[in-house]
Amino acid sequence: MTNKIKSILIANRGEIALRVIRACKELDIKSIAVYSDEDTRSVHVKRADEAYHIGQAAASDSYLNMTKIIDLSNQVGAEAIHPGYGFLSENENFAELCEKNNIIFIGPKSKAMDMTGDKMKCKAIMKKAKVPTVPGSDGVVDNIEKAADIAHSAGYPVLLKSAFGGGGRGIRFANDEKQLRQEFEMASAESKAAFGKAALFVEKYLQKIRHIEFQLVRDSHGNSRHLFERECSIQRRHQKLIEMSPSPVVDEKTRENIGKIAVRAVEAVDYLNAGTAEFLRDESGNFYFIEINSRLQVEHPVTELVTGGIDLVKLQIAIAQGEEIPFQQQDLKMHGCAIECRINAEDPFYDFAPSVGPVPNCNLPYGPGIRVDTYLYPGCLVSGFYDSLVAKLIAWGTDFEEARIRTRNALAEFSIEGINTTIPLHKTIIEEMNFIKGDLSTDYLDRFNLLDKMHEKAKNRLQKNSPAAVAAMLLQAEYIKKGSSSSSTAAASSGTSSDNRRHAGWNRPYTTRRAINAI
Amino acid sequence: MQFKIEDLETLLSGEIVRSTTEGSLLINLDGKEQILRILKFATNEFEFILGHSFHHAKILSSSSSETKMIIDGEPLTIKKHSKLTEVLKKSISSTGAGTAENNLTSQIPGRIVSIMAKPGSSVKKGDPVVVLESMKMQVAVKAHKDGIIKEVRTNEGASIARHDLIAVIE
Numbered sequence: 001m002t003n004k005i006k007s008i009l010i011a012n013r014g015e016i017a018l019r020v021i022r023a024c025k026e027l028d029i030k031s032i033a034v035y036s037d038e039d040t041r042s043v044h045v046k047r048a049d050e051a052y053h054i055g056q057a058a059a060s061d062s063y064l065n066m067t068k069i070i071d072l073s074n075q076v077g078a079e080a081i082h083p084g085y086g087f088l089s090e091n092e093n094f095a096e097l098c099e100k101n102n103i104i105f106i107g108p109k110s111k112a113m114d115m116t117g118d119k120m121k122c123k124a125i126m127k128k129a130k131v132p133t134v135p136g137s138d139g140v141v142d143n144i145e146k147a148a149d150i151a152h153s154a155g156y157p158v159l160l161k162s163a164f165g166g167g168g169r170g171i172r173f174a175n176d177e178k179q180l181r182q183e184f185e186m187a188s189a190e191s192k193a194a195f196g197k198a199a200l201f202v203e204k205y206l207q208k209i210r211h212i213e214f215q216l217v218r219d220s221h222g223n224s225r226h227l228f229e230r231e232c233s234i235q236r237r238h239q240k241l242i243e244m245s246p247s248p249v250v251d252e253k254t255r256e257n258i259g260k261i262a263v264r265a266v267e268a269v270d271y272l273n274a275g276t277a278e279f280l281r282d283e284s285g286n287f288y289f290i291e292i293n294s295r296l297q298v299e300h301p302v303t304e305l306v307t308g309g310i311d312l313v314k315l316q317i318a319i320a321q322g323e324e325i326p327f328q329q330q331d332l333k334m335h336g337c338a339i340e341c342r343i344n345a346e347d348p349f350y351d352f353a354p355s356v357g358p359v360p361n362c363n364l365p366y367g368p369g370i371r372v373d374t375y376l377y378p379g380c381l382v383s384g385f386y387d388s389l390v391a392k393l394i395a396w397g398t399d400f401e402e403a404r405i406r407t408r409n410a411l412a413e414f415s416i417e418g419i420n421t422t423i424p425l426h427k428t429i430i431e432e433m434n435f436i437k438g439d440l441s442t443d444y445l446d447r448f449n450l451l452d453k454m455h456e457k458a459k460n461r462l463q464k465n466s467p468a469a470v471a472a473m474l475l476q477a478e479y480i481k482k483g484s485s486s487s488s489t490a491a492a493s494s495g496t497s498s499d500n501r502r503h504a505g506w507n508r509p510y511t512t513r514r515a516i517n518a519i
Numbered sequence: 520m521q522f523k524i525e526d527l528e529t530l531l532s533g534e535i536v537r538s539t540t541e542g543s544l545l546i547n548l549d550g551k552e553q554i555l556r557i558l559k560f561a562t563n564e565f566e567f568i569l570g571h572s573f574h575h576a577k578i579l580s581s582s583s584s585e586t587k588m589i590i591d592g593e594p595l596t597i598k599k600h601s602k603l604t605e606v607l608k609k610s611i612s613s614t615g616a617g618t619a620e621n622n623l624t625s626q627i628p629g630r631i632v633s634i635m636a637k638p639g640s641s642v643k644k645g646d647p648v649v650v651l652e653s654m655k656m657q658v659a660v661k662a663h664k665d666g667i668i669k670e671v672r673t674n675e676g677a678s679i680a681r682h683d684l685i686a687v688i689e
Contacts, residue, residue, distance in 0.1 A: 058678075345654070346654075346656075352656075353656075353658050354627060354653045354654040354656050354658060355627075356627050356628070356653065356654070356681075357626070357627075357681070361577075363592070383628075384627045384628045384629055384653040384654055385628070385653075385654075386654065387654060387655060388654040388655075388656070412592075413592075414592075415589070415592035417577070417589060459526060459527070461593055462524055462526060462527055462593070462595060463527060465590045465591055465593055465595055466524050466527065466531055466595075467531070467548050467549075467569065468569055468574040468576065468590050468591065469522075469524065469576070469588065469590045469595050469597050470522050470531050470533040470548060470597070471533065471546060471548065471555055471567065471569050471574070471576075472565050472567075472574070472576035472578070472588060472590060473522060473533065473586060473597060473599070474533055474534070474535050474544075474546055474555075475555075475557065475560065475565045475567065475576070476563075476565070476578060476581065476586070477535075478535065478544070479560060479562070479565075
């Protein structure tokens with residue numbers, strides 16, 4: 001039933017669209033890009049074999065517009081759609097729409113996505129498959145006696161979570177039964193007032209947890225493989241910042257054990273193609289399954305580098321066209337260490353406020369073991385309409401230390417003009433003692449005051465750069481003096497005032513826009 | 520001439536002693552004479568070797584009192600420091616306050632989620648005036664100065680572009 005795919009429509013933008021286009025080119029598959037008004041000059045439009053405009057800047061009009069994307073695919077004869085990550089990648093309705101239109105959706109079937117997309121449904125399936133989940137209730141708990149029983153068997157402290165909350169809202173903490181009784185009453189009253197019924201879950205509160213996930217692939221012949229773990233504990237508000245493999249706390253035996261469990265998890269939902277099983281690991285080394293991400297992950301390059309170069313996008317395409325996974329589990333060997341830093345267009349010195357605008361210039365790092373996946377180029381635009389990820393810096397080394405030093409040096413080479421990015425925070429983490437020791441947890445940034453350390457480091461760099469800055473001032477004065485016979489003084493000053501706008505990122509733009517020169 | 524780097528306490532002195540060979544200057548940095556070899560000498564962009572290290576400077580904006588630049592990939596603000604600057608600064612800020620822009624504009628495009636300061640209310644510099652959503656994040660657009668909100672020029676739910684007027688603060 002293998003039938004080679006000849007054309008793929010990429011329903012995404014940015015670096016991931018570019019990543020898929022590159023895989024298509026290697027496989028001699030026609031790549032078809034789509035773009036919004038905002039992305040007319042984006043790099044994925046330039047690199048694809050064909051590019052089609054699909055709507056206005058707002059994602060709901062373009063990259064999230066299922067009808068438009070399906071219609072276009074039919075119209076241009078795209079045999080398959082690669083959804084990338086984000087946007088429609090985990091939308092089971094979209095996968096179903098593809099199935100109905102005889103377009104290959106490069107990902108799992110809508111039926112599997114329906115199971116992985118619903119956390120409680122998924123948890124119930126995993127429990128049946130003997131995949132360890134976070135201890136707590138299987139579903140909604142409607143009375144306090146039941147809640148107290150569950151809390152007792154899971155062990156305190158516990159969390160009470162509202163079924164209708166999300167993103168940290170509606171979560172209450174209880175240290176003992178007395179507190180649980182108080183909180184339960186308040187939480188159910190709240191829930192009743194807002195939604196007409198009390199819908200609460202009880203879950204064990206895990207302390208100093210690490211986020212460790214396993215990359216998985218499964219083909220249509222039922223072969224499943226895990227491609228080792230990635231540790232993604234360094235996060236800010238549940239957003240991953242740094243990912244690495246191997247995890248400093250996963251040894252060969254643990255990898256094998258948890259890898260087997262992860263395989264069981266994807267088999268339980270009859271998964272197809274690449275996916276990720278996410279686990280929390282507590283301080284005593286217990287792993288608890290939390291969810292399956294049914295897509296290619298942002299951090300997939302980490303796995304590509306430590307598996308000795310398995311191309312996950314090419315593998316996705318091979319699986320989508322009915323091929324068998326071309327390797328056995330025992331063929332895979334952990335190969336060195338890889339670290340990925342997510343470079344986001346956010347100002348870490350200003351509460352991570354988004355920073356958008358034109359990038360007049362940028363310098364990307366190169367060198368042994370360095371890979372940069374990005375949509376940046378000199379003159380490109382970082383748009384406020386989409387995700388803030390602008391680049392991924394991935395460094396490979398024979399061991400953690402080599403990968404870390406390469407990351408450090410590459411960060412020093414990396415410069416992006418016009419916008420503020422998370423680079424200064426990465427520079428701080430990569431040299432921070434506890435990061436080097438591997439003492440990671442999801443509250444790492446707070447636990448070790450990384451933001452304070454970042455400010456300190458930035459000050460040191462200012463100190464170091466001061467003499468050169470003074471020299472530049474002398475040169476500028478000299479330049480103006482030399483040009484004063486002509487009109488270049490005026491030209492220089494008018495040139496800089498228009499530069500103010502172009503270098504918006506400089507100017508803490510999200511607070512106010514003032515003329516830079518006003519005192 | 521003395522210079523002050525923003526966020527650092529110390530002052531640095533620097534001056535050109537003389538030009539030596541073609542493309543080189545002898546400069547004095549904090550009492551130490553050094554050779555500065557110019558590699559690029561263009562409007563707002565300089566490359567040079569100071570001591571034995573290469574440096575790249577891009578001037579982003581420059582006024583009589585303050586220059587913003589990217590030096591070796593890092594942003595930095597530097598001020599010429601003199602008694603005269605201090606005096607000038609005082610006189611300008613006392614007389615120039617009324618001429619400062621009243622318009623609060625947004626530097627980022629986004630959708631207005633909520634309006635925090637209603638017309639007629641008084642705000643302090645830094646108070647949130649509206650909250651907008653951009654890059655899937657919520658961001659406050661904050662007052663650029665103390666004053667009274669004269670008018671709010673946007674609505675909840677409205678999409679705004681870069682540089683769009685949000686409010687007038689007097």
